[in-house]
Amino acid sequence: MHYTFQIERGNFTDAGQASSSVKRTLKQLGVAPANIKRTVVALFEAEINAVAHAYGGTIDVDIDGEKIVMVVADEGPGIPNLDLAMQEGWSTASPKVREMGYGAGMGLPNIKKNTDDLKIETEVGVGTTVTMTVYLV
Amino acid sequence: MIPEPSFRHSLRVNDYLCQGCTTCMRSCPTGAIRIRGGKAIVSDNKCVDCGECMRVCPHKAIYIKQDDFGRLLNYKYRVCLVPTTFIGQFEEKYNTRAIYSCIMKLGFTHIYEIEHEMDRVVKLYNMYMDEHPEITTFISPYCPAVTRLIQVRFPSLVDNVIHVRAPLELASRVITKRLMDEGARRESIGVFYVTPCAAKIAATKFPVSGKETYVAGVINMDFLYNKVMLLLHDSDKSAQPINHALTSRDVLWPLSGGEASRFKGAHYAVDGVRNVLNFLERLEDEAVDAPGLVEMRMCDQGCVGGVLCQQNRFVARKRLEYRARLFERLERSKIREAPPAEDDILTPEMIDNMTIPEIKPRSIFKLNDNFAEAFKMAERMKKIEKALPGVNCSACGAPSCAALAEDIVRGDARMDTCIFINRHSQASEEAIRSIWGDRVRTKEINNDDNKNQ
Numbered sequence: 001m002h003y004t005f006q007i008e009r010g011n012f013t014d015a016g017q018a019s020s021s022v023k024r025t026l027k028q029l030g031v032a033p034a035n036i037k038r039t040v041v042a043l044f045e046a047e048i049n050a051v052a053h054a055y056g057g058t059i060d061v062d063i064d065g066e067k068i069v070m071v072v073a074d075e076g077p078g079i080p081n082l083d084l085a086m087q088e089g090w091s092t093a094s095p096k097v098r099e100m101g102y103g104a105g106m107g108l109p110n111i112k113k114n115t116d117d118l119k120i121e122t123e124v125g126v127g128t129t130v131t132m133t134v135y136l137v
Numbered sequence: 138m139i140p141e142p143s144f145r146h147s148l149r150v151n152d153y154l155c156q157g158c159t160t161c162m163r164s165c166p167t168g169a170i171r172i173r174g175g176k177a178i179v180s181d182n183k184c185v186d187c188g189e190c191m192r193v194c195p196h197k198a199i200y201i202k203q204d205d206f207g208r209l210l211n212y213k214y215r216v217c218l219v220p221t222t223f224i225g226q227f228e229e230k231y232n233t234r235a236i237y238s239c240i241m242k243l244g245f246t247h248i249y250e251i252e253h254e255m256d257r258v259v260k261l262y263n264m265y266m267d268e269h270p271e272i273t274t275f276i277s278p279y280c281p282a283v284t285r286l287i288q289v290r291f292p293s294l295v296d297n298v299i300h301v302r303a304p305l306e307l308a309s310r311v312i313t314k315r316l317m318d319e320g321a322r323r324e325s326i327g328v329f330y331v332t333p334c335a336a337k338i339a340a341t342k343f344p345v346s347g348k349e350t351y352v353a354g355v356i357n358m359d360f361l362y363n364k365v366m367l368l369l370h371d372s373d374k375s376a377q378p379i380n381h382a383l384t385s386r387d388v389l390w391p392l393s394g395g396e397a398s399r400f401k402g403a404h405y406a407v408d409g410v411r412n413v414l415n416f417l418e419r420l421e422d423e424a425v426d427a428p429g430l431v432e433m434r435m436c437d438q439g440c441v442g443g444v445l446c447q448q449n450r451f452v453a454r455k456r457l458e459y460r461a462r463l464f465e466r467l468e469r470s471k472i473r474e475a476p477p478a479e480d481d482i483l484t485p486e487m488i489d490n491m492t493i494p495e496i497k498p499r500s501i502f503k504l505n506d507n508f509a510e511a512f513k514m515a516e517r518m519k520k521i522e523k524a525l526p527g528v529n530c531s532a533c534g535a536p537s538c539a540a541l542a543e544d545i546v547r548g549d550a551r552m553d554t555c556i557f558i559n560r561h562s563q564a565s566e567e568a569i570r571s572i573w574g575d576r577v578r579t580k581e582i583n584n585d586d587n588k589n590q
Binding site: 001016019020023024025027028029030033034036037040041044063064065136137 | 292293418419421422423424498500502503504505506508509511512514515516518519
């Protein structure tokens with residue numbers, strides 16, 4: 001099963017629709033609540049990252065008989081230092097984003113914690129593609 | 138009394154009055170209602186007894202089953218367990234003693250105010266919260282419809298619900314033990330609870346805890362209100378509850394916020410079906426950061442918004458706030474003594490009896506126990522949903538096109554129950570097209586999707 005969603009820069013209020021749709025399907029499949037939670041939390045974090053930092057992008061979700069693969073691809077500034085970005089508490093979020101309660105530097109570490117496989121491809125000035133995999137059974 | 142296992146819900150449909158108008162079906166937060174044979178039917182597994190269907194029914198066709206009032210006479214000691222919500226139904230000019238005297242005249246021998254137990258209940262909540270440092274957001278177990286909603290729609294949140302039984306269970310136990318200490322036999326004591334809603338009846342008759350209850354029966358609040366109103370004009374003020382006086386905080390407990398405000402840490406009060414659904418949805422996604430205690434009531438304004446409350450919820454709220462201020466003045470001027478310290482002592486037996494061992498998730502979304510089969514069904518459901526018009530007209534007897542798609546994959550409905558797809562004549566097709574325009578689908582439907590039934 002395949003889902004595609006659009007990401008709009010700075011639109012925090014509408015973020016979360018992708019994770020809500022995916023959550024609904026995973027509940028239908030009878031996936032264990034803990035795995036649903038991991039998936040939804042990771043997807044939401046990745047979406048918020050793109051909303052906060054990028055100029056726009058897409059979310060592609062594929063669910064098959066054993067796993068869910070979520071690809072969040074954005075056009076944006078890219079991540080200059082991925083090692084730093086993976087550290088808890090490190091953030092480049094603007095004061096405006098922080099005012100909204102985001103940008104605490106927990107995004108990527110939280111995604112890593114909640115997924116079974118995480119791949120980040122990034123190029124400064126071009127964009128970032130985050131590929132997350134969660135095994136469902 | 139051991140709960141009757143067959144009694145799962147208190148809400149019933151009167152087939153004679155039901156017009157199959159779909160109003161209830163569209164308002165149900167769990168999608169538990171379908172129209173079959175022109176009447177509303179309620180799914181046992183999905184219903185959480187919130188009472189929304191009864192609230193919106195324009196034909197008064199949905200009612201709450203209550204215990205036969207005559208059962209009172211089976212007991213020598215007849216205790217009326219009253220929540221302050223009931224007092225909020227009456228004008229401030231009526232003294233609570235006058236209201237209680239009317240209740241006694243109806244055949245009760247004792248009055249006990251449930252909110253008297255709230256200090257103990259708050260202690261029990263705090264114990265659970267202290268025992269579970271790994272949980273960030275705790276959800277109050279007070280509204281039984283919320284607990285059931287979480288079980289069926291938000292199974293990942295079951296452990297966030299504080300595993301403590303309803304205060305009325307503690308109150309009925311306390312009063313039963315007390316009467317037994319005074320020499321009464323257990324079988325001769327009948328504790329009857331006055332309920333503002335359907336959920337509390339279901340929770341008493343079919344408790345999530347699976348434990349024994351000391352409540353012998355439940356009386357609908359509107360029924361008792363009518364009886365008391367008839368007697369109130371010439372009531373004396375002879376009766377008073379056998380518990381110690383309530384505090385001003387106790388009086389406010391049933392109102393939205395009345396529970397949360399008793400907690401020292403961060404607390405939130407969420408009320409109303411839509412707000413509760415939205416909050417739980419966001420909490421499940423960890424998209425809302427709410428460390429602390431969340432009080433949740435399915436009814437707007439809390440229990441004064443219960444479907445069996447006669448009085449307008451805002452008026453009832455104001456009346457309780459007035460009484461609370463009065464109590465506060467009495468407390469401050471020391472006219473009224475503070476309740477004795479032993480009133481909030483918790484014995485190990487009480488703690489044991491009030492603990493819910495496990496709140497089991499029972500998801501209503503799961504399509505099949507077999508993952509591969511569920512996967513196939515979910516895929517097909519997605520396809521069917523796309524083929525349906527998406528106007529949610531409910532003419533198929535399901536609340537939405539998405540619900541019909543689910544019914545089809547479960548084998549409970551057919552693709553051609555959709556009137557947009559199954560049009561018998563050119564005239565009917567044109568009539569529908571004139572209303573819905575291009576949403577009307579052509580007659581080509583996938584034969585696979587019609588194989589059910």
